[in-house]
Amino acid sequence: MRLTPPLALTAEVWYPPGRQTVQEALAASDVDSRTARDLGYTSLPVSEDVAPPDMAVRAARTVLARAARAAGGVxxxxxxxxxxxxxxxxSAPHYIANELGAGDAVPVGLLQQCNGGAIGIELAVDRLARDSSGAALVTTADRFLMxxxxxxxxxxxxxxxxxxxxxxVERDEGLATDLLLHAVTTRAAPExxxxxxxxxxxxxxxxxxSPMIDVRRPKRDFVRTRGAETFTKTAHARIEETVAACLAEAGLTRNDPRLRYAVLPRLGRKAMDEAYEPPLRRATDAEVLDLGRASGHVGAGDLNASLAEIVAHGYLARGEHALVLNGGGGFTFTAVVVSRPERRPARPAD
Structure with missing residues (x-):
């Protein structure tokens, strides 16, 4: 979906202060050394006392304040x-809306597995295309406890x-914003x-x-009966197609000098080496960027967290673009192209 004119994005990620380093996980026998090496994470953020919807509320409050937008305008x-x-x-979405004071918003819950936050941005784009009444807010939150x-x-x-x-996500008014959204593209592989x-x-x-959620068991069944190459072949084709289409919709070529980075999901290093990075490199010559080594995979929010960190850590110079890729069980793959806007006047508060 090509966005002309582009939409304005303001993005934030909230991490709890607690962390478990990989060294601590190894010492506690939470992970073995081979798995830790294949994953390649240095630490994981751990929330013992802040529930997921409250994490989303904290991130949303920061976004609204930085965008100088009142929750009532969502x-x-x-x-x-x-x-x-x-x-x-x-309904967690209704709780979040109520906590923020977004009384005029329609709260919607998305169960798209790990691609939920990315699909939320696509739905926000659709909403703005047909409704001029206000901005759209996409939140994600997950906490993974025994x-x-x-x-x-x-x-x-x-x-x-x-x-x-x-x-x-809102219409671009020519005022200060984190990023401009030029294109969003999604492809699915429901098989x-x-x-x-x-x-x-x-x-x-x-x-x-099973008494604990165990995704490994059905994946072993899949590999035994269908072969790992069944997933890899399909995932490579869909990812390459998604990235190529998103670049074209954004008006960029694979080697466009404006395209600074291609950003990976926050999966383990081996999984990205096998499933995500090869088709990404075939579709674009941009430098590949991995932002997840100190966060792990943050549930439905990988792409959205990467948007926030592109801004927070100043990865893009003014006018530069990034493609951010994501995927989730089902399977669904989404890519967005964003840019850092040229210098603009500050926004007046609502």
């Missing part, structure tokens, strides 16, 4: 998550860090949903297949 609040949000049979989720061992190819993110289900039938309640 028309859509889309919240994405992977894991438990703090209560059962309850006994239901072992942050190092529940899944292959990633370890899970706790974080909340917020991205404000790969079985990778997270394996040979399991559909059960009647949570955790009936």
């Amino acid at each position: 028309s859509l609040l889309a919240h994405a998550s992977v894991h438990h949000q703090g209560h059962d049979a309850w 006994p239901s989720w072992h942050r190092w061992l529940t899944d292959y190819g990633m370890a899970a860090g706790d974080a909340g993110t917020a991205v404000l 790969l949903e079985v990778m997270h289900r394996g040979d399991d039938g559909l059960n009647g309640g949570p955790l009936e297949h």
